[in-house]
Amino acid sequence: MFAIGEASRQSGVGIETIRYYEREGIVPKPERASNNRRMYSPQDIGRLRFLKKCRELGFPLADARTLLKLSEGDSEDCQSVMDLAEHHVLNVRDKIKELERLEAALIELTANCDSGNVSCPMLSQLRTR
């Protein structure tokens, strides 16, 4: 059993974040030692690591929570996992498209800018109605 600092080190999840996950009911409340300190089992730390990976993959915390539950359920509902993941991939692709659109727009806006200009073409463009 490990104190929260050690659990944080082993899982890569910050101390404050671990307590936050507990408050939010994302992970079960850990045991407490006689001095009131949280004590984490290897399984608890496994959960934190799982959540960390989900978050690194960009899943919303609510999804990460769902995936954790699916992972601990009796039957692994592969279909539900895939649905979540595919929905998330679609979101990611949408974001990529949006950012590429932004990138192109920004490049076009700054295309005619150079330091010698009296009036800035980008500002002019932003002012047009």
Next chain:
Amino acid sequence: MFAIGEASRQSGVGIETIRYYEREGIVPKPERASNNRRMYSPQDIGRLRFLKKCRELGFPLADARTLLKLSEGDSEDCQSVMDLAEHHVLNVRDKIKELERLEAALIELTANCDSGNVSCPMLSQLRTR
């Protein structure tokens, strides 16, 4: 002079957002009519439209504010505008890269998933230490 609803319609900036920009000092406080209602000049509405465009380009609000000030300053500091824009483009590119990395990772994770599986390959992978 226009009431806030009309200013919102003309600028595309939501009513609550307009009041928020005022609270935050992003835009100057508008005149008030005798009944205490905010009254917006065409110039005020122009500012809101300017901010809207900046936000649509993904600039943080603080940058949008800076751009607005640059736009209203005596000399248009094209260099400062470019610096802001280029910094922002770099951020956008970083985000794109990160999202592409996520997309690839998600696809790989779900590659071996299909509905007939007893245990889910993606969950197994997320559980590995």
Next chain:
DNA sequence: CCTTGATCCTGTAGTGGCTACAGAAGTTAT
């Protein structure tokens, strides 16, 4: 004139997902 509905006002709280304190108490190392 009266009602209905739209608009506006202020102030506050919620979103997501942490992160950063403050102030107290306990633990560990020298």
Next chain:
DNA sequence: ATAACTTCTGTAGCCACTACAGGATCAAGG
């Protein structure tokens, strides 16, 4: 014994809005 570390609870801040609540005011129709 003292210093330095860790943990505890509780609260507030981040970004950029968004969504109320509860009240005042206004415009249009009957």
